[in-house]
Amino acid sequence: MENIKPKVAIIGTGNIGGAIARGLAQGTIIEASDITCSDHSQHLLDKLKAFNAGIEISVDNVKAVREADIVIIAVKPWVVKGVIDEVKTALDYERQIVVSIAAGVTFEQLLSYLARPSGFNRTTPPVFRVIPNTAIEVLSSMTFISACNASKEQTDLILRIFNELGNALLVDERLMMAGTALASSGIAFALRYIRAAIEGGVELGFYPNEAQEIVVHTVKGAVDLLLKNKSNPEQEIDRVTTPGGITIRGLNEMELSGFTSSVIRGLKASR
Numbered sequence: 001m002e003n004i005k006p007k008v009a010i011i012g013t014g015n016i017g018g019a020i021a022r023g024l025a026q027g028t029i030i031e032a033s034d035i036t037c038s039d040h041s042q043h044l045l046d047k048l049k050a051f052n053a054g055i056e057i058s059v060d061n062v063k064a065v066r067e068a069d070i071v072i073i074a075v076k077p078w079v080v081k082g083v084i085d086e087v088k089t090a091l092d093y094e095r096q097i098v099v100s101i102a103a104g105v106t107f108e109q110l111l112s113y114l115a116r117p118s119g120f121n122r123t124t125p126p127v128f129r130v131i132p133n134t135a136i137e138v139l140s141s142m143t144f145i146s147a148c149n150a151s152k153e154q155t156d157l158i159l160r161i162f163n164e165l166g167n168a169l170l171v172d173e174r175l176m177m178a179g180t181a182l183a184s185s186g187i188a189f190a191l192r193y194i195r196a197a198i199e200g201g202v203e204l205g206f207y208p209n210e211a212q213e214i215v216v217h218t219v220k221g222a223v224d225l226l227l228k229n230k231s232n233p234e235q236e237i238d239r240v241t242t243p244g245g246i247t248i249r250g251l252n253e254m255e256l257s258g259f260t261s262s263v264i265r266g267l268k269a270s271r
C-alpha cells in the first residue's frame with residue numbers, strides 16, 4: 001500500500017474529527033481532495049472548506065463513506081452505534097477499514113455494532129481504535145492505535161498516516177484508556193501546568209503576554225532537552241539544581257503542596 005493514496009471519510013468533524021481532517025490535509029499520504037467530511041453541522045463543514053477548499057464536505061454519512069478506503073468515526077461515544085447502524089449496509093468489509101476515535105468504545109462493542117449475518121464473505125471489517133489528541137491539527141499528536149482483524153499491511157498504513165500527524169504508538173487494547181489519560185487528557189494537564197506557571201509569572205511581575213511567552217518557550221526547551229539528549233527528567237533537573245540553591249527550594253515547595261501526587265491522582269482519575 002506504500003504508493004497508494006487512500007481515500008478517507010470522516011464522520012463527525014467536531015474538535016477531533018475536524019483536527020484530523022486539517023492534519024491529514026497537511027500531510028503527504030492523503031490528498032485533501034481524497035478526504036470527505038460528514039457532519040450535521042454545516043458551519044463546521046464550511047470551516048473545513050475554508051481551511052482547505054480541496055476537502056469534500058457532505059451532510060450525508062452514507063454518501064460520504066461509499067468511495068472511502070478508510071472510514072473514520074469521530075462522534076461522541078454514545079453516537080457511535082447510531083452512525084454504524086446508518087452506514088453499515090453501505091460499507092464493503094472486503095475493501096474498507098473502519099477507524100473509531102471514540103474513547104472507551106471497545107472492539108467488542110464495535111464488532112457487535114458492525115456485525116453482519118453470516119451470508120456475507122466477511123461479517124466484520126478490519127477495525128482500528130485510534131486515540132489522538134488535539135495537537136493532531138498541528139501535526140504534533142501523541143496517538144495510540146490498537147488493531148483488530150487487520151492485516152500487517154493495513155496496520156502499517158494506519159501507523160504511517162498517524163505517524164505523519166505526530167507520533168503514533170501501536171498498543172494492546174487494554175492500554176487504550178491509560179493512553180487516553182496520559183496523552184489525550186494529557187494535553188489539558190500540560191496546559192494547566194502552563195496556565196499555573198503564567199499566573200505565577202504575573203505574580204512575579206511580568207505582564208500576562210510576556211509570562212505566556214516565557215513559560216511556553218521554557219516548556220518547549222525542557223521538551224527539546226529530553227528529545228535531543230534522550231535523557232530522563234531527573235538528569236536534566238540535576239543540572240539545574242545547585243545544592244542549597246533556589247531551584248531545589250522551589251521544587252521542594254511544590255512537592256510539599258502535592259505536585260507529583262496531584263498529577264498522578266489526576267491521571268488515575270481520568271482513566
Ligand SMILES: NC(=O)c1ccc[n+]([C@@H]2O[C@H](COP(=O)([O-])OP(=O)(O)OC[C@H]3O[C@@H](n4cnc5c(N)ncnc54)[C@H](OP(=O)(O)O)[C@@H]3O)[C@@H](O)[C@H]2O)c1
Pocket residue numbers: 011012013014015016017038039040041044061074075076077079082083101102103104131132133134184
Ligand atoms: N476531544 C479530544 O481531545 C478527543 C481525543 C481523543 C478521542 N476523542 C473522541 O473523539 C470523539 C469526538 O469527540 P469531539 O470532542 O471531537 O466531539 P464533538 O466536538 O462533539 O464532535 C462530534 C461531531 O459529530 C457530530 N455528529 C453527531 N452525530 C452525528 C451523526 N449522526 N452524523 C454526523 N455527525 C454527527 C456532532 O454534531 P452535533 O454537535 O451537532 O451533534 C459534532 O460536530 C469522541 O468519541 C471522543 O471520545 C476526543
